[in-house]
Amino acid sequence: MENFYKDNPSLKFHLNHHLMEKIIRLKENNFADKDKYDYAFQDFEDALDSYDKVLEIVGEICGETIAPNAESVDHEGPKLINNEVIYARGTQENHETLTKAGLIGMSLPREYGGLNFSMVPYVMAAELVSRADAGFANIWGLQDCAETLHEFASDEIKQEFLPRFNKGATAAMDLTEPDAGSDLQAVQLKATYDEQKNQWFLNGVKRFITNGDADISLVLARTEPGTTDGRGLSLFVYDRKDKALTIRRIENKLGIKGSPTCELVFKDAPAQLVGERRMGLIKYVMSLMNSARLGVGAQSVGIAEAAYREALKYAYEREQFGKPIINYPAVYEMLSVMRAKIDASRSLLYETARYVDIYKSYSFIQEERKLEPEERNDAKHHTRVADALTPLLKLFASEYCNEIASEALQVHGGTGYMKDFPVERLFRDARITNIYEGTSQLQVVAAIRAVGNGAYLKLIREYQEQHVKPEFEYLQHTLIELTDDFEKLSRHVLEAKNNELLDFHARRLVEIAGYIIMGYLLLQDTHRDQQYRKSAEIFIRKAKTECLSRAEFIRSFEEKNMGTYKITWD
Amino acid sequence: MSFKIVVLAKQVPDTRNVGKDAMKADGTVNRSALPAIFNPEDLHALEQALRIKDRISDAEIYILTMGPPRAAEIIREAMYRGADGGYLITDRKFAGSDTLATSYAISLAVKKLQPHLVVAGRQAIDGDTAQVGPQCAEKLNIPQVTYCEEILEIKEDQLIIKRRLERGIEIVKCKTPLLITVHSSAPTCRPRNAKLLMKYKHARTVSELVEETKDYTEMMTNKPYLRIDEWSVADLDANVDFLGLSGSPTKVKKIENVVLARKDSVTLTPEDKDMDFLMKELIDSHVIG
């Protein structure tokens, strides 16, 4: 029996983090459901045990059903027949199995049929499903939309749509349009209110929509004629039952082939307004995208884990010059660096998930009662850190995922380039992770704010206070030196008061912060469990060289040098 | 319409993943070295029962298993997949039972439960006899339909069943109560369900409760569905002469390690001489006999 949860002790390691007690207590609102539902948790131990056991179910389905289906799904892909998206056979089986296992709507409250799981185990499930089949992980992961409805929609909408998720309803997030990609403020799809029918109607085109033929779609649309920015946009929920959508095509693409990417035409499609008008982009979609970014972080770690395992196995089996290739420094270095990057990005993934968990729970508690002053501060702190870590996670995890998939293919040599081994699929699947839910460049645009307002520095200094065992102090010293330099470099760039220069160096600065943060996380992991020691050493050594090269670039750069980089096209 | 189903399931050592230490020096199975699992075809049997429950809202499914106390694990496994409860037949006096004695005990338990339908797997992967299902039906004096692949129609008093045979399929109609054995060509069992797992993970037999360090008293009172009943020889009113070693006519005479080695191919003619030769070969190589 393959079990992707049981064969990877890192997941349980992160599940057993000491903050889980606080996370669970907040999420369970002091176990208010205890006597209301027969499957509700009784206390913290019971909850953690249930997380563990449910993740075992996820791991088994991933190992026994989803992963074995991945190859045929990649070949077969979805089809468009009579304006309907028909999933590949394996995709259907995956979806049915997860539905029967009750694993859709995992984070929804029990009153809507959900499991009321916190983000940490939910994100773990996403990592597992992605390791098994990254394309399918999108279809399953779009249950994030349920969370957005739960957070912002009216009670009527919640009652109408949320209970459908646990029964297997699928979802889509319809944001992108031909002229509105990275810049969602440019969305044009029109929403008009018909006074007589007392109903909103949608008209326009959406592009690149994953699972566009879903049962339930969240649609970003312009409700305020004449406006041109994000403040004229509102969020809607559209029900597939209304059959007012034309699926113009399914894109033919490089990877995640099992996941249908659709072009949609809305024609007088009835829809219901979610929350308040004008808040669509600035509040609701921002929140939705933040969960989705966490999801892509999980997807990236999952693909990377799969690629690493393929490479490791191959490196032991393949012999050249009379011995297995794992014995050559060039090969074992590739593998150990892959391992270190996976450990680092996974640690950042669950750190981010914990911050998101805590601030989200506070926001729900806030609807029921006023928060105490110290709770309010705690909530604010966690919101700030979650906002800072989310784009950093998306940036690093997705870029690492690509590097790891590429190196895993390299370890396979010519065989890796052939369709015979899974690694070429992983390589293709990896390529989307740094594009959708905001490209890496757009993650930097979001993350640079945390350099500017000192959020990263504050967090790093907090990490610095944590106790390290004497034998790891030398690693901590390296990180402290890098932090001091990061502080000086940020000041250096910010004080120039030149926005273009800041944009120019933004990625370098954000990456320096990322290296230090992940270095600290691995140090903390090593403190708890020696199995991370090698990764911590390898990663921090790498962090130092990466940070120094960026520092050198920034220091030796003058504003006037930017001209050298401007390209003309003629 | 009410419809009560009893699924016979056995906990078996996972003989599909046999390692080096799977057999003891004396040639018997080293049970402690192999993980104990739900007999695979019994999961197919459970799925057939669950499909009936999907179609008839007030169908009830109970797992019946005979084995050591730890066999309660498979009752929980079945509850996570949708069974309503289970009974564990366990008693030291059952030790050493062969298929005849096993079916005797199981049939007594089934009588107590009075189901419309008994669903068994076709065969267990350790004993491999495929006898228990049919023997139970005989002892219960009810009809049996073996090699079931699908249940096409369900009425309180009658089932229409598709059987998978070596050279095709057969559709049969049979009155309830009856016993069916399910073939591995039937669909595999659905996964464990997260909510059911969280609901039933504390289900315990009395013997298990004794071993628990945690206090279960309150939970067991508030949630009676967490109790898994255990039946001993006395509970079944069984005649001990029909149980255990004394009730088992099968006696193990000798256990031998068999190594199958491929020999050169031979061509045989359809003549008595060659047939005798073939029979002798097959018996010598332990393929039959």
Ligand SMILES: Cc1cc2nc3c(=O)[nH]c(=O)nc-3n(C[C@H](O)[C@H](O)[C@H](O)COP(=O)(O)OP(=O)(O)OC[C@H]3O[C@@H](n4cnc5c(N)ncnc54)[C@H](O)[C@@H]3O)c2cc1C
């Ligand atoms: C397979 C797939 C699935 C998708 N699924 C969905 C979905 O379910 N729902 C949905 O709404 N959308 C979806 N998308 C759309 C996706 O989110 C967008 O493709 C993505 O946000 C980029 O937009 P774009 O393609 O228009 O690129 P553009 O915005 O045109 O970007 C082109 C390049 O310019 C860079 N760039 C743009 N602006 C800036 C800037 N300010 N600073 C620096 N660099 C910049 C980008 O980084 C990129 O390198 C999907 C896309 C794909 C490929």
Ligand SMILES: Cc1cc2nc3c(=O)[nH]c(=O)nc-3n(C[C@H](O)[C@H](O)[C@H](O)COP(=O)(O)OP(=O)(O)OC[C@H]3O[C@@H](n4cnc5c(N)ncnc54)[C@H](O)[C@@H]3O)c2cc1C
């Ligand atoms: C020659 C011989 C000697 C044996 N000697 C001993 C011995 O000394 N000590 C000992 O402990 N065992 C002994 N056994 C094993 C034991 O009798 C059998 O394993 C048991 O009767 C079930 O038979 P089986 O495994 O062949 O199951 P099968 O008949 O292949 O099983 C068919 C179906 O019957 C049902 N079923 C079978 N067993 C059970 C059960 N226990 N509870 C619920 N449902 C069940 C299941 O649905 C199963 O799929 C012996 C078996 C044989 C053949």
